[in-house]
Amino acid sequence: MTMKIPMLDLQREYEFMKKDIDNAIQRCLNHQKWIFGPEIEEFERAVSEYLNVSNCIGVSSGTEALVLSLRALAIKLKGQEFFEEGDEFLTTPFTFTATGDSVLRSGATPVFIDIDPQTFNIDPAKIREYLHENAAHVRGIIPVHLYGRPCNMSELTKIAEEFDIAIIEDVAQAFGASWNGQKLGSGGKTGAFSFFPSKNLGCFGDGGMISTSDGKLAEIIRMLLKHGGKDKYNVDHIGYNARLDTLQAAILLAKIKYIDTFNKRRVGIASKYRDGLSGIKNLILPLSDSPGEREGNRASEEHVFHQYTVRTTERASLQDHLNKNGISTMVYYPFPLHKMKVFKNRMRTSGDLIHAERAAEEVLSLPIEPLQEDDKTAYIIQKIREYFKDK
Ligand SMILES: *Cc1c(COP(=O)(O)O)cnc(C)c1O
Numbered sequence: 174m175t176m177k178i179p180m181l182d183l184q185r186e187y188e189f190m191k192k193d194i195d196n197a198i199q200r201c202l203n204h205q206k207w208i209f210g211p212e213i214e215e216f217e218r219a220v221s222e223y224l225n226v227s228n229c230i231g232v233s234s235g236t237e238a239l240v241l242s243l244r245a246l247a248i249k250l251k252g253q254e255f256f257e258e259g260d261e262f263l264t265t266p267f268t269f270t271a272t273g274d275s276v277l278r279s280g281a282t283p284v285f286i287d288i289d290p291q292t293f294n295i296d297p298a299k300i301r302e303y304l305h306e307n308a309a310h311v312r313g314i315i316p317v318h319l320y321g322r323p324c325n326m327s328e329l330t331k332i333a334e335e336f337d338i339a340i341i342e343d344v345a346q347a348f349g350a351s352w353n354g355q356k357l358g359s360g361g362k363t364g365a366f367s368f369f370p371s372k373n374l375g376c377f378g379d380g381g382m383i384s385t386s387d388g389k390l391a392e393i394i395r396m397l398l399k400h401g402g403k404d405k406y407n408v409d410h411i412g413y414n415a416r417l418d419t420l421q422a423a424i425l426l427a428k429i430k431y432i433d434t435f436n437k438r439r440v441g442i443a444s445k446y447r448d449g450l451s452g453i454k455n456l457i458l459p460l461s462d463s464p465g466e467r468e469g470n471r472a473s474e475e476h477v478f479h480q481y482t483v484r485t486t487e488r489a490s491l492q493d494h495l496n497k498n499g500i501s502t503m504v505y506y507p508f509p510l511h512k513m514k515v516f517k518n519r520m521r522t523s524g525d526l527i528h529a530e531r532a533a534e535e536v537l538s539l540p541i542e543p544l545q546e547d548d549k550t551a552y553i554i555q556k557i558r559e560y561f562k563d564k
Pocket of ligand 1: 234235236237268269271272317343345346366367368369379380381
């Protein structure tokens with residue numbers, strides 16, 4: 174029997190929490206405060222408490238969360254609206270386009286540093302190498318907690334302190350994840366979250382959030398998101414219309430109650446995949462999530478499995494086999510950023526980026542829908558085993 178398994182089933186998630194969401198929307202329909210309605214502040218407070226950071230600021234998307242973070246940093250650090258081409262931000266080439274693109278939009282230049290092939294995250298040792306030669310131009314690091322797996326925040330914080338540079342965390346894929354007990358998004362200058370519908374905490378359209386413990390940055394960000402001033406009819410900065418909608422905040426307030434349960438379900442599915450898929454020669458699974466198996470300082474990371482991503486040199490034919498059996502899969506991401514036209518002549522790279530390039534050719538993300546039943550996970554495992562049976 175063939176099952177039909179999507180990457181994500183938002184319809185089902187809605188039905189699971191229908192009462193909460195319908196009530197939240199009805200409340201907005203009743204008050205009609207669509208811009209900066211009461212749910213914005215409520216949601217900002219709820220996330221501040223959840224992350225344990227003093228300021229959380231709703232914005233219109235994860236991309237704008239990155240751009241506004243960087244712009245605010247330029248204003249605070251340099252007293253000017255934008256960074257200059259000579260100002261560099263170190264980041265990974267193996268991420269969603271927006272991470273690198275936001276650096277360009279802030280006026281600075283992205284420097285792509287290769288990933289650790291085991292975690293898919295930027296390699297701190299390579300950041301150090303670059304900094305030892307080129308520290309003078311570097312203003313910050315933008316680590317991306319890819320697929321929901323925390324970057325090594327202890328090491329990154331040490332580097333940032335040593336070289337006196339900022340960390341802007343791209344937490345778009347890792348709401349709820351933590352490093353040594355500290356929620357991601359609370360360890361850098363700012364954290365940039367996305368509530369795009371497919372993210373672990375998603376709204377019904379676009380939405381995002383910036384977390385920061387820096388009161389001055391928060392103040393600038395709050396201006397930038399509404400045209401650049403405290404008074405929108407008399408502005409100080411080159412701003413944006415980048416508010417979070419009241420309606421989205423209301424939906425997110427209803428959904429945030431479920432985030433820990435849903436993240437736990439993801440972790441549970443990941444461990445079923447690990448048990449079911451280990452031992453296949455040409456299939457590399459995500460590094461074990463059980464603490465303590467890796468170098469000591471990685472012992473207490475909390476991965477939230479935004480994606481469960483395997484790698485194989487036979488990706489295209491495995492994907493085809495699964496597709497024929499009704500199983501959706503995705504490639505995040507087929508092209509590393511340094512290969513894209515938009516970054517040509519607008520980036521620097523540190524050495525070759527071979528691990529990112531190889532990952533782009535080999536990764537495949539499997540369905541990890543929080544409400545996915547065990548028989549579906551078992552079916553996916555069975556079909557993958559079937560594919561590799563005679564290999
Ligand atoms: C989704 C995502 C973004 C952008 O978020 P949007 O809300 O879609 O603008 C940025 N970085 C990463 C790593 C993402 O996955």
